[in-house]
Amino acid sequence: MAAVENEKTGSDGKVWNFCKMPFWETTHPSSSSSSSSISSTFSSMHGSVHQQSQILQSLDRSTHQSSTTVSSLAKSLLPKRRRLRLDPPNKLYFPYEPGKQVRSAITIKNTCKSHVAFKFQTTAPKSCYMRPPSGVLAPSESVIATVFKFVEPPEKNEKPIDQKSRVKFKIMSLKVKGEMDYAPELFDEQRDQVSVEQILRVVFLDPEHSSPAMDKLKRQLAEAEAALEARKKPPEETGPRIAGEGLVIDEWKERRERYLAKQQVEGVPSM
Secondary structure, rough: HHHHHHHHHHHHHHHHHHHHHHHHHHHHHHHHHHHOOOOOOOHHHHHHHHHHHHHHHHHHHHHHHHHHHHHHHHHOOOOOOEEEEEEEEOOEEOOOOOOEEEEEEEEEEEEOOEEEEEEEEEOOOEEEEOOOOOEEEEOOOOOEEEEEOOOOOOOOOOOOOHOOOOEEEEEEEEEEEOOOOOOOOOHHHHHHHHHEEEEEEEEEEEEEEEEEEEHHHHHHHHHHHHHHHHHHOOOOOOOOOOHHHHHHHHHHHHHHHHHHHHHHHHHHHHH
16 A cells, blocks of 8 residues: 555656646747747848849849940941041042142032031141131031142152152041031030041042043132132122211212312303
8 A cells, every 4th residue: 555655646746746847848949949940041031132132233233334335345346427528538639740739629528417517637737738727517518628738759769650648638527516617626625526537648640641530630629719719709799788987988079079060160151
């Protein structure tokens, strides 16, 4: 009996001791571990999302930079649109006359819808000059420029007509707003908008032999001279004549002369 009681008491003690344990002691460790795992998972997910957004932003920047680079490269490879049409397009023909100053001519036409300023440059400004050296052209307007050059005598063992000139000419253009007078400051103030239209090289022609290039040069020179003479003439008076100070004095003199002549005629019979 005592053994049994002891066993019961031991068993009751075991049960009591088991029941005495609070229920949260068994559940608290698991809940804390699960919450920590959830928070760590959330933080890892947040970090991965942040990393993905950074990667996407870097990809967008690299894509934009690459597209910009490609577009700039494509623009550089494409031929520039000409503002001026030149005739001849890339050469200046001169009659070969050693020791003399000879002339060439080139037609410059504005092919833009806006006004365009142009100017000449040469590698030999002391022996070459242009007329006009610069100007402003309206849309579809053209001008024939005359280029003057001194021809050096040929060197030893060189045929006269085979002489090659190292002199080059360059024509530059610039879009301007509306009609205006040419000013050298235009090309300095808007240097990034200046375009090199063409670099012209010198070609000599034999003046003793007729050729299509020589005949064309003579026609252009004659047209340039006619245009120059037309610009020198004063404009014709199309409106009513306005009496200025000089005209008033001339009219007063004429009236005075008429009055004196009338007095002399009337005074003859009385004499």
